Structures are given as C-alpha cells and as structure tokens.
Amino acid sequence: MHSFWIDFLVAIVKIIVILLIALGIGAFLTWVERKVAAHIQRRPGPMVVGWHGLLQPIADGIKLLTKEDLFPRYGDKFLYHLAIILALVPATLVFSVIPFGPEFEVFGYKVKPILSDVNVGLLLAFALGSMAVYAVALAGWASNSKYPLIASMRKAGVLVSYEVVITFAVMGPIILAGTLSTYEIVQKQIEQKLWYIWVQPVAFVVYMFAALAEMGRVPFDVQEAEAELVTGFTVEYGGMKFGLFPLVEWYIEGLTLSAIAVVLFFGGWSPINIPFVGFIDPLFFLGGLSPFVWFILKTTLLFLFILWLHWTLPRYRIDQITQTAWKIMLPLTLINIVLTAVLAPIVWR
Amino acid sequence: MIKKVAVKPLSWIERIFFVDFIKGLTITLKNAFRKTITTHYPYEKLTPPKRFRGFFAHKVVDGTEPQPAFQEWVNRYNIQVEYGKSRCVVCLRCKRACPVPQLFEIEGKKLPNGKRVVSVFNMNMLLCTYCGFCVDACPVDCLYQTDIHETAGYSRKDAILTLEILEQIGRDWQLRREREPDRIWIDDEQRQRLWAENEVKLPKVQEGV
Numbered sequence: 001m002h003s004f005w006i007d008f009l010v011a012i013v014k015i016i017v018i019l020l021i022a023l024g025i026g027a028f029l030t031w032v033e034r035k036v037a038a039h040i041q042r043r044p045g046p047m048v049v050g051w052h053g054l055l056q057p058i059a060d061g062i063k064l065l066t067k068e069d070l071f072p073r074y075g076d077k078f079l080y081h082l083a084i085i086l087a088l089v090p091a092t093l094v095f096s097v098i099p100f101g102p103e104f105e106v107f108g109y110k111v112k113p114i115l116s117d118v119n120v121g122l123l124l125a126f127a128l129g130s131m132a133v134y135a136v137a138l139a140g141w142a143s144n145s146k147y148p149l150i151a152s153m154r155k156a157g158v159l160v161s162y163e164v165v166i167t168f169a170v171m172g173p174i175i176l177a178g179t180l181s182t183y184e185i186v187q188k189q190i191e192q193k194l195w196y197i198w199v200q201p202v203a204f205v206v207y208m209f210a211a212l213a214e215m216g217r218v219p220f221d222v223q224e225a226e227a228e229l230v231t232g233f234t235v236e237y238g239g240m241k242f243g244l245f246p247l248v249e250w251y252i253e254g255l256t257l258s259a260i261a262v263v264l265f266f267g268g269w270s271p272i273n274i275p276f277v278g279f280i281d282p283l284f285f286l287g288g289l290s291p292f293v294w295f296i297l298k299t300t301l302l303f304l305f306i307l308w309l310h311w312t313l314p315r316y317r318i319d320q321i322t323q324t325a326w327k328i329m330l331p332l333t334l335i336n337i338v339l340t341a342v343l344a345p346i347v348w349r
Numbered sequence: 350m351i352k353k354v355a356v357k358p359l360s361w362i363e364r365i366f367f368v369d370f371i372k373g374l375t376i377t378l379k380n381a382f383r384k385t386i387t388t389h390y391p392y393e394k395l396t397p398p399k400r401f402r403g404f405f406a407h408k409v410v411d412g413t414e415p416q417p418a419f420q421e422w423v424n425r426y427n428i429q430v431e432y433g434k435s436r437c438v439v440c441l442r443c444k445r446a447c448p449v450p451q452l453f454e455i456e457g458k459k460l461p462n463g464k465r466v467v468s469v470f471n472m473n474m475l476l477c478t479y480c481g482f483c484v485d486a487c488p489v490d491c492l493y494q495t496d497i498h499e500t501a502g503y504s505r506k507d508a509i510l511t512l513e514i515l516e517q518i519g520r521d522w523q524l525r526r527e528r529e530p531d532r533i534w535i536d537d538e539q540r541q542r543l544w545a546e547n548e549v550k551l552p553k554v555q556e557g558v
Contacts, residue, residue, distance in 0.1 A: 309370075
C-alpha cells in the first residue's frame with residue numbers, strides 16, 4: 001500500500017512537470033517562432049514587451065483571453081467545443097510516452113522520467129497523433145463556414161496520407177530496436193552504440209516530411225494557407241479558442257514530433273555518437289544532468305530546424321502533397337523496411 | 350514569334366539530396382544572422398521625402414508666393430492679402446478637382462472695405478484619398494500636402510482640418526522644409542542603409558554580340 005502512494009505521488013509530479021513543459025514551453029515557443037521568422041526576414045520581431053519581447057506570449061494570452069467570444073450562426077456548439085478538446089488532449093497526451101532521460105534515484109526510489117513506459121509507446125504516440133484529424137474535421141464542420149470546411153478536408157487528406165507514411169517510416173528503427181517502447185528504443189541505441197539516423201537516413205527524411213505534414217508546417221500548410229483560406233479551420237474561432245489551435249498544432253505537436261524523432265533517430269538522451277564505436281560527451285561536467293540537457297538540446301535543435309524550414313520553403317499544392325506521400329514516400333519507406341530487415345542482423349551482431 | 354523558355358529539370362542528384370532546399374535554407378540562414386534593417390517605429394521615425402503626400406496644409410503669405418500669378422488671382426477675386434495668413438483666394442478649384450468634393454467646405458466673407466477673404470476652409474480627411482488633385486489645381490500654390498503622416502485620432506472630429514489647423518501645419522512645414530531642395534529622398538542614413546543593399550547591378554553591355 002505504501003509503494004502505491006509513492007507511485008501515485010511520483011505520477012502526479014510527473015504529470016504536473018509535463019503539463020508545465022507542454023503548455024508553458026508551448027506558449028513560449030510562439031515567441032521563439034516570431035523571433036526566428038523575423039530574423040530570417042531581417043526584422044527584429046517583438047521588441048517592446050519585456051527584454052526583446054520576452055513577455056510577448058503573456059501579453060498575447062491576456063489579449064486572447066479578454067477578447068469577445070463569437071460563435072457562428074447555425075454552427076454546432078457541441079462539436080465546436082469538442083474540437084478544441086480533441087485537438088488539445090491527444091496532442092498533450094503524446095508527452096506521456098516521451099522519455100526525457102535515463103532512470104535516476106530520488107531518496108532511494110527509482111524514477112523513470114517518462115510518464116508511462118508502456119510497451120507500445122510508439123503505437124500510442126502515432127494513434128494519438130492521428131486523433132488530430134478528428135479535431136480538424138470537427139472544427140471545420142461545426143463552424144458552418146466554407147473556408148474551415150475546405151481547410152479541414154485538405155488537412156484530413158494530408159493527415160490520412162502521411163499517417164500511413166509515418167508509420168512505415170518508423171518501422172525501420174523499430175526493426176533495429178526490436179521494441180515499440182520509446183524508453184527501450186533509446187536503451188537499445190545506447191547498447192548498440194548507434195544512432196539510427198546513421199543507418200536510417202531515408203526513414204528520417206520521410207519522417208521529417210510526414211511530421212511537417214502532420215503539424216501543418218510549410219511546405220505542407222495547405223490547411224492553413226493564409227493566402228487562400230485565411231487561416232483555415234480556425235476562421236470561426238475567436239479569443240483563446242482560436243489561440244489553442246496553432247498552439248496545439250504548431251508547438252505542442254511540433255515538440256512531441258521532434259522529441260519522438262530524437263528518440264527514434266538521435267538516440268534520445270545519449271550524447272554525440274560515433275557509429276559502432278561509442279559516445280562522446282562534451283557535456284560530461286554536468287554529471288547526472290547531462291542526459292537531460294542532451295535530450296532538450298536535440299529536441300530544440302530539431303524544432304528550430306522545422307521553424308527554419310517553415311520560413312524558407314513555399315507551399316505545395318494539395319494534390320502534389322498527397323501525390324508525394326503515396327507515390328514517392330510510401331515506396332521509399334517500403335524499400336527502406338526491406339533493406340533494414342537485411343541490415344538488422346549486422347546491427348544486432 | 351514566341352520565345353520558348355523551359356525550366357531546367359532537376360537532375361537526380363539534386364532531387365535525392367534536396368539541393369534546392371539546401372540552397373534556400375542557406376540563404377535564409379545567412380539572412381537570419383545579418384543585422385536587421387528595420388526602424389523601430391514608434392521610437393525611431395523616418396523622415397518622409399519632401400514631396401510626400403500626407404496631411405494637407407495652407408501655405409501662408411510670406412513673400413514667396415508665385416508671382417505674378419498670385420497677384421493676378423488676388424486682383425481678380427479682390428482678396429485682402431494679410432501677411433502670415435492663408436494665401437487662399439477662394440476660387441474653389443480644389444473642390445472642383447476633388448473626386449470626393451463634399452469633403453471640402455469652403456466659404457469666403459466680405460470685409461467692410463469691400464475686399465474678400467477666406468473664412469471657412471474645412472477638409473474632412475475621412476473622405477480624402479490623398480490623390481493630390483486639389484494641390485495640382487491650386488492656382489496660387491496655397492493648398493499642398495506635407496510630410497505629416499501620423500493621422501490617427503480619437504474621434505471623427507480629429508480628422509477634420511480647419512483653416513486654423515491648415516495654416517498652422519503650413520507655417521510649421523514652411524519653417525522646416527520649404528527651403529529643402531526638391532529630391533525624392535532626403536539624405537537619411539536609414540534610407541541609405543536600405544538603398545545600399547538594393548543597388549541593382551546591371552550586366553555590362555557586350556560589344557559585337
């Protein structure tokens with residue numbers, strides 16, 4: 001009974017920490033995005049609120065919260081609000097299967113910095129990721145307006161195509177690791193002294209494409225398409241309800257997908273890898289903190305890379321996107337799986 | 350005759366290694382670490398060029414009127430000329446030239462000595478398109494546009510320029526910029542920073558080709 005309460009307490013603490021990360025950092029990332037975008041276009045970005053506009057997310061939040069809440073006539077109120085929940089909850093839940101670091105001891109009690117180390121972690125992550133399609137479709141439908149509907153149809157099309165592709169893409173690392181648990185995959189990479197990016201570059205590229213499509217980033221932001229669809233399925237939302245969609249889609253999903261990419265391809269919390277030889281840790285002086293710093297560093301870099309892509313590339317047309325998914329990405333991943341199956345015994349030794 | 354121009358298809362190497370992506374990404378990365386070129390608007394302001402079409406003003410009589418045109422119009426309309434007051438001769442040509450004539454409200458009054466003078470000159474800037482036709486139409490170089498471009502106000506009344514305001518803006522502008530040479534841009538370091546980078550390099554003409 002005693003151990004149950006400790007487990008319970010640990011779980012609660014983990015949940016609080018993860019929620020703080022997900023929502024706090026998620027809001028703060030709006031500032032990061034604006035800064036990166038601005039500097040790429042040679043502007044300084046937000047500068048007025050706080051040091052270099054550091055308090056801008058708070059100002060934005062207050063503004064969004066105090067805004068008038070409009071509801072479209074003939075809209076479906078229940079689905080309208082359900083869409084927000086369906087967008088936020090699954091995206092945040094994905095954090096529960098992301099391992100932030102190795103197991104450590106607090107007061108003689110072993111703690112894994114992962115909320116639930118389920119043995120089908122990856123399946124769970126991608127299943128929850130594909131829940132996003134419901135949020136988008138419902139938001140588009142419940143708004144009773146044409147732009148949201150068009151946008152949600154587009155997003156649904158893109159998501160359906162790229163869910164297939166992303167699942168096949170992560171098959172490579174799964175074969176190499178022989179497990180679906182995110183924690184175990186990282187452990188395997190450390191045991192095998194190999195980041196899977198070295199043997200799975202194709203899978204990584206495909207994964208990145210699919211991740212961009214899932215979080216609706218350029219070059220796959222057809223559902224958003226400011227020029228044609230205003231802002232897609234969020235047109236009829238106002239105030240914080242409007243603010244939540246980009247927050248979820250661009251930042252929380254962006255974080256989770258980059259974190260999963262780090263777990264799958266960059267060895268999670270392990271330091272820099274030389275394939276089959278070992279790891280070099282320039283941050284050794286941090287001691288026990290080093291794995292966590294590595295994980296956060298890698299995720300941040302990957303997220304910044306996504307931002308960088310976003311503010312560089314033009315937008316694809318919807319048919320080109322789905323065409324790429326089915327005609328190029330899917331065959332590529334299938335070939336990759338076959339090659340991986342051949343390669344796997346060498347990695348296992 | 351039509352010149353057919355085809356886009357060079359990507360080679361396989363370019364396709365596989367995303368060469369186009371990488372080119373674009375290097376450009377954006379380079380720009381991300383360069384200095385920003387914007388001005389920090391409410392705290393830093395650019396000086397508009399002299400010919401900028403901003404808020405309107407009435408030039409006042411100060412001895413720089415276009416002669417002999419000014420004297421001719423004054424004589425024709427029997428205008429009382431007063432130093433330091435508007436040059437307006439109440440000819441209503443501005444109102445005629447205007448695409449939205451109702452934004453002008455112009456009245457003259459007769460003085461006891463039989464001469465006339467402008468008494469009311471209201472412009473409703475909410476209707477104005479800043480096209481400058483009225484300025485072209487003004488025969489005595491009275492009505493013209495200044496470099497004042499921060500025209501926001503708290504009420505509709507703020508958007509109406511009365512004769513006093515017009516004269517005030519005019520005096521101010523004549524003090525500040527009347528004697529400035531008429532160039533498109535004045536010497537402004539901020540502008541030059543922009544222009545130095547936008548310098549177009551034209552290819553040299555090859556002879557005998």
